[in-house]
Structures are given as structure tokens and as C-alpha cells.
Amino acid sequence: xxxxxxxxxxxxxxxxxxxxxxxxxxxxxxxxxxxxxxxxxxxxxxxxxxxxxxxxxxxxxxxxxxxxxxxxxxxxxxxxx
Numbered sequence: 607x608x609x610x611x612x613x614x615x616x617x618x619x620x621x622x623x624x625x626x627x628x629x630x631x632x633x634x635x636x637x638x639x640x641x642x643x644x645x646x647x648x649x650x651x652x653x654x655x656x657x658x659x660x661x662x663x664x665x666x667x668x669x670x671x672x673x674x675x676x677x678x679x680x681x682x683x684x685x686x687x
Contacts, residue, residue: 630654
């Protein structure tokens, strides 16, 4: 399974599934399938999403689930203390 941050990235930018789909040349359902983890993107689509969000592919997709940001921040602050 490939995990992704597409829903979070979309929410941060106030983008609908339809608008993102239009920008990267897929159907809105494809974006929904990606967000739910029901579909693994082609390399071409992964690069299109990377270019659209202006992020490296590995910042969007990962073989491991993403830790919640609050957990990452809390762990970071705890280590610094």
C-alpha cells in the first residue's frame, strides 16, 4: 500500500477534488480513490501531483503511514527539552 497526504494538501489549499483533478488531468473520482488509498497512482500522475503541489514526490507519497503533525511536533519539542 502507498500512503499519501493528498487530502491534507488539498485542504491546506482549499481545493476541491474536482479542481485538483482538472489541474492534473484525471477524473475527480480518481482523486477520491487516491485519498482513500484505493488506487496507487502511475508514476506520471505522481509527478504531476508533485509538480502541482511544488513538493517532492516523497513528501506526498510514502510506503509508511504519515504520523499526525501534532505527534511530530510534540515529539520534537519533547526531544529538545
